[in-house]
Amino acid sequence: MYNTGKVIVGIIVFIIFFTIPFWLNLGKVKALPKPELPKDETKCVEDTDYMRAYHMQLLHEWRTRKIRKMQVYYMNHEGKLYIMSLQRTCMKCHTSKEKFCDRCHQVVVTHPDCWRCHIAPEEVKK
């Protein structure tokens, strides 16, 4: 092999670069934190799969309908009515922002801007 020193440095850089996820995880927590689900309620506004993937769109739709169209109620697929409100409907069951919202959002890195205007339940208590 020619230029052995340089080639070996190159191979090491290549391996380290493409195994970054392994190195960044090394010595860190094994299990991802799970969001705390409400104990006395088993059904969300829509079904769980939909909520998990599309809750941001639902909240976005609620905001538009409530603030721009002055509507109050949201009817889900089963025909049940909900008041469109993050603080009064969602957070009534999911009582903690830290233990519910943040747990997932910090794991998958999203930048929701709900709480720039809304006040988290934890802060209300303070």
Added chain:
Amino acid sequence: MNLIFSIVVVLLLILVPLIGVGVLGLTSLFSIYIPYLAFSIFFFGLIYRIIDWARSPQPFKIPTTCGQQKSLPWIKHSRLESPASSWEVYLRMFFEVFLFRSLFRNLRADFDGKRLIYGSAKWLWLGAILFHVSFLIILLRHLRFFVYPVPEWIKILDFVDSFFQIGLPPIYLTDLLILAGLTFLFLRRLIDPKVNYLTHASDYFPLLLIIGIATTGVLMRLFFKPDIYAIKELAHGLATFNPTLPKGKISLLFYIHFFLVCTLAAYFPFSKLVHMVGVFFSPTRNMANDNRMRRHVNPWDYPVKYTTYCEWQEKFRDVMEEAGIPIDEDWCKEAQKQA
């Protein structure tokens, strides 16, 4: 024909996870075994490539230059265009690898009436840099799925990339840019007859494959959202070598995206995509133009068996003496001493 072949192959590749996961339900095969297999092929294949190239002898010193080489002190030396030291070669390689400097000099030949003229053609450079830089940022951004806790710099990268907050969740700028770059690189091969003539299936296929990966990614981000918490569980498990199938349901679109990425990784060492490694091994780029200062010995050279004058003289001494040819005694002794 090349194009149709490539399209068919990519479509078949999309069908594989559709049938494998959607119909047969082989979730663990497609989310654990195939990814590990594909990435081992990627790693060992590329390391094999590196070692194979590093073992190839370099018979001649052939750097491409387009500037004044290092010469007399009062002649200005063009350091980047004709590097004379290793340091200048590193600098030149840096600009080559990160900014595609030689591509920036791309020219286009055309006829102006009967006169042949050359003009600058920067579009290829622009498309290439858009594609490559976006690809790198997208790759780094994907660390958010593999790492927990997510380092601050990935969060910042993610935030900056979705800075304009268009759509919900906000669309990434690099997603738009990579699609723009890929579209240009693809259309270039379709529209320009000269490039089209030179395009093989092995050029269309990786382009279409990457277009497929980018498209499925954007679709997941904007339209058909999967359960990303479950995806993070899977990816984090894979990265920590502790793979587990998440409990949440992951959509088929994700499996298509993931399988295409695995295909890309496994295909990498056997395709033109190894230019990622090859650029460092291009003799026209990685050699210093110091032919006049340092002798480049061809590694192919082997010790040649030859006869010196003194050995020859020894062999024919009798005949030479008979014919009266003078014998060079002293000079041969001195030559032997020196040797």
